[in-house]
Amino acid sequence: MRPKDHRRLATVWIVVIAITGACWLESTRPPSTLLQGLLIALTMTKAWLVIWHFMELREAPRWLQTLAAGWVGVVFVVLTATYLR
Amino acid sequence: MTARRTDATLRRRAFAGRKGARTAHVPGEPELWIFLLGDLLVFAVFFAIWAAAAAHEPHVFAVGRQDASQTLGLINTAALLTSSWIVASAVLASRQSDHARAAVLLRRAMLLGALFVAIKGIEYTLKARHGVDVQGSAFDAYYFVFTGLHLGHVLIGIAALGYARRRCLHPRAVLEDQRLVEGTASYWHVVDVLWIVLFLLIYLL
Numbered sequence: 001m002r003p004k005d006h007r008r009l010a011t012v013w014i015v016v017i018a019i020t021g022a023c024w025l026e027s028t029r030p031p032s033t034l035l036q037g038l039l040i041a042l043t044m045t046k047a048w049l050v051i052w053h054f055m056e057l058r059e060a061p062r063w064l065q066t067l068a069a070g071w072v073g074v075v076f077v078v079l080t081a082t083y084l085r
Numbered sequence: 086m087t088a089r090r091t092d093a094t095l096r097r098r099a100f101a102g103r104k105g106a107r108t109a110h111v112p113g114e115p116e117l118w119i120f121l122l123g124d125l126l127v128f129a130v131f132f133a134i135w136a137a138a139a140a141h142e143p144h145v146f147a148v149g150r151q152d153a154s155q156t157l158g159l160i161n162t163a164a165l166l167t168s169s170w171i172v173a174s175a176v177l178a179s180r181q182s183d184h185a186r187a188a189v190l191l192r193r194a195m196l197l198g199a200l201f202v203a204i205k206g207i208e209y210t211l212k213a214r215h216g217v218d219v220q221g222s223a224f225d226a227y228y229f230v231f232t233g234l235h236l237g238h239v240l241i242g243i244a245a246l247g248y249a250r251r252r253c254l255h256p257r258a259v260l261e262d263q264r265l266v267e268g269t270a271s272y273w274h275v276v277d278v279l280w281i282v283l284f285l286l287i288y289l290l
Binding site for chain 1: 112126275277
């Protein structure tokens with residue numbers, strides 16, 4: 001494994017773990033509407049980081065990248081539209 | 086095609102961007118992605134159903150969220166995220182023909198998957214002791230159905246990781262083994278992504 005790849009994967013892991021911990025810290029009380037929107041955005045960011053880096057879709061054909069991005073986008077819109085209305 | 090040339094081909098595909106040309110690579114067998122994308126679509130519908138139910142009965146879902154163990158949810162999420170990192174590292178090790186290291190990493194990922202299953206078992210047991218089951222509120226019903234389906238995915242994923250590990254320990258053909266490891270990894274990452282959203286819906290919102 002090239003050191004550069006190792007560093008990239010480790011960095012992604014640190015970021016998604018940090019996001020998870022920060023979201024968990026806010027879970028002790030019912031979230032406000034603004035916080036709900038932030039939690040949804042952070043969750044889909046984590047999902048995208050896993051898809052792009054761990055799943056290696058950064059090197060995948062455009063059609064696969066588009067479908068994956070579409071999935072993330074649709075889930076984000078559906079959850080945001082439902083929880084924040 | 087000789088094994089050495091096949092190995093070089095895999096490296097060219099893996100390290101895209103060399104000489105300014107982008108070499109696109111589908112991780113694993115392309116046909117597997119029909120299943121993976123279908124799975125993502127089905128769970129997207131589940132997420133929409135959960136969100137609609139939560140919007141319809143906000144108090145019920147607020148109570149359900151309060152009763153859920155955020156700490157166990159956190160541990161499970163950290164376990165799957167870490168296992169995804171490890172599996173991604175195993176794919177790179179396999180691509181470098183370091184099959185021994187890939188096997189070690191896959192075993193670690195399996196152990197984290199087993200931790201997830203154990204914690205889920207604890208959660209289900211705690212809920213059962215409090216008289217909570219699938220016939221309870223809308224939150225309880227969706228909780229058991231969706232997490233149960235996801236748990237099934239985790240169990241299949243652990244078995245698949247085990248098979249991929251076995252192939253790393255006893256390699257056959259370079260290209261075939263590489264695609265198996267990549268495909269298994271892709272499936273495991275989908276399992277992780279689905280749990281990332283479930284963690285949001287069950288424990289955070």
